[in-house]
Amino acid sequence: MRWLPAAFVAAVLLLEPLTPTPWPVSFMLIALPVTAAFTLGPVSVAAVTVGAVVLEGVIAGTPCCTGRNIHQLWEGHHIAAYIATTLVGILGVALAAHRQRQERHLVRAHSVAEALMRTLLRPVPHQVGRVLAAGLYRSGEVGTMVGGDLYDIRATESGERAIIGDVRGKGLKAVRTVAGILGAFREAVHDQGDLRAVALRMERSVLREAEDVRDDELFVTAALVEYDAEARQVTIVNHGHVEPVLISRGEVRALAGPPALPLGLSRLCGERPVAYRHPVGPGDVLLLCTDGLVEARDHTGAFYPLLDRLRARFADGPAPCPSDVIDFLNTDLPHHTRAVHDDVAILALAPADGG
Known part of the structure; x- marks a missing residue:
């Protein structure tokens, strides 16, 4: 499942040039940090968050669709997307850290249980x-x-x-x-x-x-x-x-x-x-x-x-x-x-x- 974030980005990049300009498909990248939190560690999720914000900016200022230009990079709704992605990224880092703690706890619990069973x-x-x-x-x-x-x-x-x-x-x-x-x-x-x-x-x-x-x-x-x-x-x-x-x-x-x-x-x-x-x-x-x-x-x-x-x-x-x-x-x-x-x-x- 570690390929899931890459597949998510690939899907966004594929859909962006195929959809009308009023459809900001790049906004889907807001969910990327949470997606990464299911498989990656906190540091990797933080890096994915930075990458998602940068990619949102690149797509927003790239004339890949009719009517798209560099000035749209700093429009209000795009800035809101950057902020939302950052906040979701912070949540993703916390989720990834919590998931890793739970995984370590489960590993220890299973190890103790198996040691007990081997003793019995x-x-x-x-x-x-x-x-x-x-x-x-x-x-x-x-x-x-x-x-x-x-x-x-x-x-x-x-x-x-x-x-x-x-x-x-x-x-x-x-x-x-x-x-x-x-x-x-x-x-x-x-x-x-x-x-x-x-x-x-x-x-x-x-x-x-x-x-x-x-x-x-x-x-x-x-x-x-x-x-x-x-x-x-x-x-x-x-x-x-x-x-x-x-x-x-x-x-x-x-x-x-x-x-x-x-x-x-x-x-x-x-x-x-x-x-x-x-x-x-x-x-x-x-x-x-x-x-x-x-x-x-x-x-x-x-x-x-x-x-x-x-x-x-x-x-x-x-x-x-x-x-x-x-x-x-x-x-x-x-x-x-x-x-x-x-x-x-x-x-x-x-x-x-x-x-």
Whole structure:
């Protein structure tokens, strides 16, 4: 948009010789400083203002149209135009300075928010205990990392435990809930021997958060996973979340199981969550994702076909590692949708050293 002032001047110069003399098209230059204030800094706007006044004088005293002569340079209405342009220029300088201050403030705010999100969603290590891992996060808020999706993985005495979740809402409003959920998870995975007990601790955390913010509709969908290297199996507790996907020996399938209500909605049903188990062998990859991935739409409104895309990529090839799956989805998703309007979190896990 920095070309806008130049385009404005070009339009005035083009119209001036094409219009009748009584039509003082050069008066349009009064708006030039404000136009420049949208894209240029205060010093540049001041220079544009001086240039606009000079150009008004040149046009006023140039016989480019019938009846125009040098004496019109100092006519009252032209002098009024010079004064008006100068006053508008002063306003433009003030607007440009204010815009730059606001831009710096936004940059600082975004930097702080992204630093906070990086602290909450720490980079996924290549290996956690006996599990290889890789992760991806994309915020639905354009130009920022702040969002309402979350993931984490921890090595504990009970095995490697991971979580992926989606807080109701997105952006800064969801960050507080994300912090509470991750804090509860990181503490509970080391204290609780049973994965369902971890889920109950997180349920209480969401209920406390809902009470603090006075939001009776606050909830979090989440899937918790525990890997048992000795038994070569994963235990899953699914609280209304997208089903995990297993890539195993060229096959891709969703690991369906008994779901539970999202975290924070236990008051609607007194049943405890049910854990279910699936075997995981050497070369298998377990994929956890949020609905921002599977609900991404193309130009026709069709959802992203996650299982079909994974089959097309990994069905006939060698066993992938978690980073291969993440890299593929990171490049394939933009081919399906031009813009991601919801937060996307993806976590890929695989047994280390062949299980």
